[in-house]
Amino acid sequence: MSAMRIVVKVGSNVLTRPDGMPNVTNMSALVDQIAALHSAGHEIVLVSSGAVACGRGAIVPQRQLDAVASRQLYSSIGQIRLINLYNQLFGAYGIAVGQVLTQKENFSSRTAYLNQRACMLTMLENKVIPIVNENDTVSLTELMFTDNDELSGLIATMAGADMLVILSNVDGIYTGAPSDPESRLIEKVRPGEDPGEFVVASKSGFGRGGMGTKCGIARKVADEGVAVVIARGDRPNVLVDIIRNPGSVPHTLFEPSTEPLSNIKRWIAHSDSFAKGVIRVNAEAASILRSDRAVSLLPVGVTAIEGEWEEGDIVNVYDPEGRRIAAGRSAMSSRDAAVALGKHGHRPLIHYDFLYLE
Ligand code: GLU
DSSP: OOOOEEEEEEOHHHHBOTTSSBOHHHHHHHHHHHHHHHHTTOEEEEEEOOHHHHHHTTOOOSSOOOHHHHHHHHHHHHHHHHHHHHHHHHHTTTOOEEEEEEOGGGGTSHHHHHHHHHHHHHHHHTTOEEEEEEOTTTOOGGGSOSSHHHHHHHHHHHTTOSEEEEEESSSSOBSSOTTSTTOOBOOEEOTTOOGGGGOOOOOOTTOSOOHHHHHHHHHHHHHTTOEEEEEETTSTTHHHHHHHOGGGSOOEEEOOOSSOOOHHHHHHHTGGGTOOEEEEEOHHHHHHHHSSSOOOBOGGGEEEEESOOOTTOEEEEEOTTSOEEEEEEOSSOHHHHHHHTTOSSOOOSBOGGGEEEO
């Protein structure tokens, strides 16, 4: 089998024991498998949660702390423990690991995005395994990733991965509650299908993300041409089996779209939560954008703009009914757009190459 670039996301519930201490058994089983894939020539990026959970097991604060302060305190302590353990475990195989701590802001401008991407690619080129987590010590609550599932989706598309494997505490997506014996595991989700309706709103243990988020992220990432697998992280050899012998292990596979987006459109597609502004268009412009034609957004169809941005920033486009129909990289600052709005004869506000349509 040809070498693949694989992003593996592992959640706090797999990595920590109920008392908050690192689950060394699960961690070393995971490292053994990643090491095996690495030595077979696959490139692996590990998105690992567990910083907050590990820190929580390590310290009792002097006084009651609010959510932000406790997240900062716990993650500052827990992240070192986590990365030290990984370093030791991978070190036994002679594999170098590197720590990548990131924030949502690093995805919101093209320069920051490309810079982060370049770092990751240099690590992979040098056979280093990047271990990625959110920098919980400085992330602002309102600007945080929803959870590490969202982060892993962004990393997978950014790294141009062939596959994203989300290791969770269940075997995949079921047609009902996983605990209900009537529920069936959905083995394959084809492009265009959305099993979200089946997902029971429940969330367990330490992690932030539930199956609903995982499902939404998986759908989006698969639409962008990356195969996504959700599987149970503590099954023996789960990761290696998924790559080498997928029939032998229960999981849900989201098949990748055969018409993936270009790199820049992938980035824009993920931008809804960090766009800098809003462009409202009239019904005519909305229907032109929705048509199959390769069109750019012209200022003449714009009725209003909201927010302040610079040329090159990402903005969302809304139709008159208030639905987001597109996002794109603005070719004008919000000041210039305000002058051109509603007028003929101006250059495109968002060029087709930088326009992602919903
Ligand atoms: N970044 C958080 C941590 O490492 C986890 C976020 C999540 O649960 O997805 O503790």
